[in-house]
C-alpha cells in the first residue's frame with residue numbers, strides 16, 4: 001500500500017448522513033471474484049442516470065469537472081454503515097480516494113479503510129461544512145501532525161488510533177504489521193507444538 | 206482468578222498483547238468456501254504473501270455450487286463458475302486440502318468441519334462466514350471473520366483482535382418431547398432479541414444443554430450469530446469426545462488420549478464471572494416459528510402474530526413492515542396458513558439425524574399437491590449415509606426433491622430461488638427479506654414442523670405429523 005504522510009488534494013463534498021456500504025458499492029456492481037473492477041460501480045446508484053447504466057448524472061458531485069481528481073471525500077455522520085462488505089473500502093481506494101472526512105464512521109468500515117490505505121478523519125459537522133464551503137480549493141491532510149488544513153489556512157487537529165496511524169504512515173497492511181512479530185509467532189508455535197501436539201497435523205501419535 | 210472457558214482458550218492462544226484490550230491470537234484452523242475463499246487466496250497471492258500453514262487450512266464448495274443431481278462446475282448463478290474455478294485453483298496452488306465437487310467429504314463448511322474432526326475442543330478456528338459459530342458446539346472457539354481477516358489468518362496464522370465479552374445462557378430442566386434445539390434457538394431469539402448477545406461469546410450451559418447430542422448442539426450454536434454474538438461455545442464433555450473420536454482429522458492414538466485429557470479441563474470455573482448471565486427453563490419451550498423478517502420475530506406455534514405495537518423488541522413501524530412483507534395481518538393465526546414450498550437443508554438442520562426424524566414423519570405420506578418440497582443434505586457424507594439407510598427413497602416417495610449437498614436455497618445469490626411472495630417453511634436460520642429469493646416469504650421452523658407442514662400444505666404443528674401408532 002502507498003504510505004500516507006501528507007497529501008494535498010481536492011475534497012468532494014457528499015454531505016449526507018448514513019451513507020451506507022450499499023450506496024458506496026451496490027451489490028449488483030460486485031461481479032468479480034476479486035477486490036478490483038469496483039471503481040466504476042462506486043456510488044453507482046447516484047453517479048449514473050439509471051440503474052445498471054453508465055451515463056453520468058451531471059448532478060452528482062464526482063461527475064463535475066472541478067471534482068474529477070478529488071482524492072478526499074467529505075461526508076456526514078455514520079459514514080459506511082450497513083453491511084460489513086469490504087468492497088466499499090476497496091471501491092473507494094480503487095477510485096483513488098485517500099481519505100474520508102466525516103463526523104463519525106461505522107466502526108467496521110473505519111477498520112476496513114485503514115486496512116486499505118484510506119485515512120478515516122473524524123471532524124465535527126461544522127468543520128466538515130467549512131471544508132465543503134472551501135472546496136474545490138485543495139485542502140491538506142497531514143497524518144504526521146494529525147492535522148487537517150483548509151485552503152484558507154484554518155487548521156484542525158484530529159485523532160486516530162496509534163496502530164492505524166502507524167499502518168497508514170508506513171503503508172503497511174495488517175499482515176505486514178503482524179509479520180514484524182514473526183519471531184514471536186514462531187517461538188509461540190514451537191512452544192505450542194510441545195504443549196498441544198494434537199493440534200498440529202503430522203505430529204506422531 | 207476464576208476463568209471462563211473462553212478465557213482459558215483465549216489465554217492459551219495469546220501470542221502478544223497489542224494494547225487497549227487487543228491481542229495477537231494464534232489461529233489453529235482456517236476454513237474457506239468458494240464464495241469468499243477464492244477472493245482471499247487470490248488477493249493474498251497478488252500481495253506477495255503465502256499461506257503459513259496450508260496443512261491447517263481447508264476449503265469446500267458449498268455456497269455457489271449447484272445442488273441439482275448430476276451437477277458440474279456450471280451454476281445457475283451467472284458468474285458462479287468463476288468462484289468455483291478460482292477457489293479450486295487458488296487452493297491447489299496454496300496446498301490447501303480441498304473438498305471439491307465429487308469428493309465424498311464435500312458439503313456445507315460448518316457441517317463438514319465437525320464431521321471430519323477439523324474443529325477440536327480448545328482450538329481456535331475461523332472462516333469467512335457468519336455461521337462459523339455453529340462449531341463452538343464441539344468446545345472450540347470458532348468464529349466468522351471478514352475477507353481481510355481471512356487473508357491475515359492464512360498468511361500469519363494469527364489474528365489481531367479485540368477481546369470480546371462473555372455471556373452465559375443457562376438452560377435448566379429438559380426440553381419436552383417433540384421440542385428440538387431449533388425451537389430452543391428460536392425461543393431464545395424471541396426472548397432476548399437479535400441483539401441480545403451483541404459482540405459477546407455465548408457459553409451455553411445447564412442440564413438441558415448437557416442432554417443434547419452433538420447434532421442438536423450444532424443447531425443451537427448455529428443461530429448464535431442471529432443473536433449478534435461474537436460466537437457460541439459449549440464445554441466439551443463425554444458426548445463431545447465420543448462424537449469426535451476416530452474422525453478423519455481427529456488426533457489418533459496417544460495424541461487423542463492427550464487431547465481428551467486436556468479437553469477435560471476445558472470448562473468455566475465454578476465462580477467464573479461472565480459479563481452477562483441469562484437463564485431459562487427448557488420446559489418453557491414449545492415448537493416455534495417465525496412470523497416476520499428477523500429471526501427474533503419468532504413465536505410459539507399456535508400463537509397469533511402480534512398486533513402492531515405489541516411486539517416487545519420491534520417498533521410498530523418494523524412490525525408493520527415485516528407483516529406487510531410476509532403478507533400477514535396483525536393478530537392473524539399462523540397455523541393453517543397455506544404454504545407454497547418447504548425446504549429442509551442448511552448448516553442449521555441438515556444432518557443425518559435431522560433427515561431421520563423428518564423421514565419418520567414423511568414415511569407413507571405425500572406432500573400436498575401444491576407444495577414444492579426440497580431436501581438438501583448438508584454434506585455428501587450425510588447424503589451417502591441417508592441413501593445407505595434408504596431415507597432418500599422416503600423423501601422421493603413423499604414428493605420431495607433429493608439434492609446434492611450444499612447451501613442451496615438457504616440463501617439467494619443470484620441463481621436458484623423461490624418465487625416472489627411465495628410462502629416457504631424452512632429449516633434454515635435467516636428469514637430476512639429476499640433471503641431465499643426476491644420477495645420470498647420465509648418462515649423458520651424445526652425440520653419436524655417443516656415436514657408436517659409440507660404434508661398438510663399449510664403450516665401445522667409438528668405433532669400433526671407424528672407417525673400414527
Ligand code: SF4
Nearest residue numbers: 336551552612615616
Ligand atoms: S447453509 Fe445457509 S447459513 Fe449456512 S453457510 Fe450456507 S448459506 Fe450460510
